[in-house]
Amino acid sequence: MFIRITLFLLMFCFPVFAASLKTVTVSTTQIYDITKNVAGDDVRVFSILAPGQDPHTYTPVPADMDRVKSSDLLIENGFHLEGKNWMKSLAADARKPIITATDGVKPLTLETGGEKINDPHSWFTPANAAVYVNNITRALIKLSPEHKDNFIMRAKLYLAELRALDSWIRKEVSVIPPSKRILVTNHDAFGYFAHEYGFVNTAPVGWSTGGEVGGGVTPQRREAAVNSIRQHNVKTIFVETTINPKLIREIAKDAGVRVGGTLYSDSMGDEGTPGETYIGMMRENVIKIVRGLR
Template sequence: MTHACRLASALIVTLLLPLTLSAEETRPVIVCSTTQVADFARQVVGDRMEVKSVLAAGQDPHLYEKKPGDAQLVSGADLCLENGWHLEGNDWMRKLATQTGRPIVTCVEGCQPLQVPGVDEGMHDPHAWFSCTNAAIYVRNIRDAVVKLDPDHADEYRSRAALYLDQLRTLHSWIVREVNNIPVEQRVLVTSHDAFNYFCHAYGMKSATPVGWSTGKEIGAGISPQRRQETIDSIREHHVKAIFVETSVNPTMVREIAREAGVKIGGELYSDSMGAPDTAGETYIGMMRENVLTIVQSLK
């Protein structure tokens, strides 16, 4: 290549670079409260929009407290997405969106709620995504929101959503088959808090936990002796082979209960947060897959 050609090529690259950067900067921005919601959003929008999550992997949305930079993050959003049903303790995501004047969509709307025993009547269990059927409702809500935000690419968003909904149906069927490998009398899932009620309801298991879903409130007050004993009695009554800790909850209490009940820790489950980047649980499907494999291998 001649010197003149090299100069011409360099000039073209220089001229195109600002255009590339400009296109990147003008992508609509979606800010999500949790890692699960952010993953659902990415499955629908692909590279058309930039998706950000307030929570990082391993953080508990019940205990999260707003940081100074959160308002700035949300203020730059074209759309905000929350789980809803008070998963975000004190409704911090909705408050951030309201304070900054940004539109917000509650992804859990349309799911059939479960109640948590011992929690005020009318307070829905917010962990609805642990049923693949409910996860599909989240995805449809997100699809409809982004189609409204960017109607020029509506067909693209609908196509991505349709493919992902097929994957969720496949995942659901696979989970049913895997759980069927556990003897019926041993299908008792004991974890740190009530994050898995929807999973158990959808896939034929019983949930037994030492605390309710509001981990901040319960852990701060301490587990009641009655609830602790009920959990231990349930473990012994059903001859549970293993109980589980969670990636986003302090494992100390569950380890103490395991020692007292004489059972092993079967492993660590993703609950209120997905896994870190480059781990098997960094996506919703990966998180569910790894949880199911851990549960089945420990209980069958």
């Protein structure tokens, strides 16, 4: 009898406990993974974007608004990564609080149409990812203060993993001679990575892949990419996961170079792939870059 009563109470109480958990919805897969590493099982975390989707060109659907309405907090990347500020628009329409993961990141700038903008791809260095971790940790503590100690412990562990990742990247890229550290990809996603680890970064598409989707890759920019490849004697260039590889393959053919594989850029990989986590994504990119350029 005692056992039956205990089981009944557990079955009755569990939904109440689950319902008490706060819910966070984030914009991108990278932010989802970083947030989950801090939140653990103490907060529910959902991502608007699925693996392989491009934040620059994404258009929210009604299900996104339903998800946002049921959330207690939203997290965006910022720096206009979410094209046309769709994450802020969702937050405003649903009257939900939103934080920006890039707050405190020292931005690099890009030029587009004669205008300088902040480069939104700041997660491409572990040091910047650590800024994301700190911002997210503070937000989660404010949202669910009863789990403060858990959030802090997880954040400390994850920050240590990011420092280890940075050390590993520096060691691995050191085998590439400085003269060969020319990183050519579809669009300007790797500026922070290039700046941090001593690469020259060039791309036929600007900071946003929306230009490519809209047919905005000019012949001049394409020709400049080919000329840059030839000028620097590049042997290998790379495709990005969220972009149609046709253009970069055509450029590779024009320049007489090979395509060295696909890099994770604006999105992580599907579940079960090596790039399903932020650290895994960075690791796999470095392995392909080193193999292609050394």
